[in-house]
Amino acid sequence: MNNKKQFPFFGVFLILIGLGKFFDKLNLFDFTWSRLWPIGLIIIGIWATVSAFIYNQRGKIFAGTFIFLFGILYFLKNYNYISLRHDIFLPALMIVIGLSFFMLFVFEPKDWGVLIPSLIFICIGLLITFTRLGYLFYYEVWDFLAIYWPIILILIGISMLISKGKSK
Numbered sequence: 066m067n068n069k070k071q072f073p074f075f076g077v078f079l080i081l082i083g084l085g086k087f088f089d090k091l092n093l094f095d096f097t098w099s100r101l102w103p104i105g106l107i108i109i110g111i112w113a114t115v116s117a118f119i120y121n122q123r124g125k126i127f128a129g130t131f132i133f134l135f136g137i138l139y140f141l142k143n144y145n146y147i148s149l150r151h152d153i154f155l156p157a158l159m160i161v162i163g164l165s166f167f168m169l170f171v172f173e174p175k176d177w178g179v180l181i182p183s184l185i186f187i188c189i190g191l192l193i194t195f196t197r198l199g200y201l202f203y204y205e206v207w208d209f210l211a212i213y214w215p216i217i218l219i220l221i222g223i224s225m226l227i228s229k230g231k232s233k
Contacts, residue, residue, distance in 0.1 A: 103139040106133070109129075110130065110135075113125045113128060113132060113133075114130055114168070118172065127165045127168065130164065131161060135161060138161065156192075157190065159187070160186070163183045163187030163190060166180075166182045169183075176228070178223075179228075181220045
């Protein structure tokens with residue numbers, strides 16, 4: 066039998082929920098479930114990412130970073146710091162995916178093959194964002210992509226070859 070004492074996470078969770086609802090009733094803090102769930106995602110993402118670094122679990126890095134950044138995105142939306150309309154969601158999601166790939170590189174700097182998908186996702190997200198903000202025009206972006214899209218295939222292929230070479 067396991068005699069280790071575990072930290073009472075559920076008790077702390079109940080205390081925090083109770084305090085939040087109590088402060089909500091006193092109008093000291095706006096504590097609604099629609100505003101709470103992004104904070105839960107942020108906490109889960111931080112926990113997954115930090116535990117992945119501590120216990121050397123590469124598989125949790127991408128998911129932990131994605132959950133954390135997705136939580137940040139919706140936290141900013143729910144508190145009206147950003148407007149997350151349909152035309153903003155896709156580029157933001159691309160940037161979140163790119164940063165999640167980048168965290169794989171931060172975890173293991175020798176695996177620089179993950180920088181390629183990271184840069185691809187971040188660049189696509191930024192291109193879409195800059196066209197939405199009016200800094201670039203759609204036809205310029207599409208003309209550029211129509212000519213240079215095979216480079217993306219080449220970079221993905223190089224990334225796969227590098228990753229395959231490292232695994233041997």
